[in-house]
Amino acid sequence: MGKAITFETFTKVDLRVGTIIEVNDFPKARHPAYQLTIDFGDLGIKKSSAQITTLYTKDDLLNRQIIAVVNFPKKQIANFMSECLVLGAVKAKDVVLLSPEHQVKNGTVVS
Template identity: 45%
Template sequence: MGRDDLSETTAERFFEVEMRVGRVVTAEPLAKAKTPAYRLRIDFGEHGLRHSSAQITDLYAPDELVGRLVVAVTNLPPRRIAGFVSEVLVLGVPDEQGRVTLLEPERDVPVGGRVH
């Protein structure tokens, strides 16, 4: 991918996106999802508990997710997915097979911390 393939944004617009670190409290299959997904409950410290739907079933079992730090976009409007309201977007990167690997801090950091 060359530089011409990327659309540009401004620093101001980028910083409008609020990304925070949270700790997964619960993870369970989202039964009604068309594509296999988990219902995650994530603790963002003083920013509260939030829910997310995450299509990460290929690489993670629910018990591997509980206690894990994740990075999520926290200022998107809620979205109804398979009868479930997802309040944050957990971030990850797909590998060559399309399996999503979660973005996570390298070290233990406070939950609710803003990503810069």
């Protein structure tokens, strides 16, 4: 188990549901990855880089809802600015995306 945090610390992490609206290959990434464009409703459109090419094709990802941290600072990855962190569970070396069981409105808060 990881180091314990307070509930107050947890509430600072802004977890939201978004829908992937565009998926592109990311050949300049150090490890195989996609460039994702994600619609977070009222929060707007954000981009992210995700190393999920082993388990997901671009068609698998398009229009899929995901959960992401949306209040991290932007991070430059090669020639791309990642604006959020898409969440997943690590299975061996692969990432399995976390997503809502039922369709919800983009931008919905995860708590």
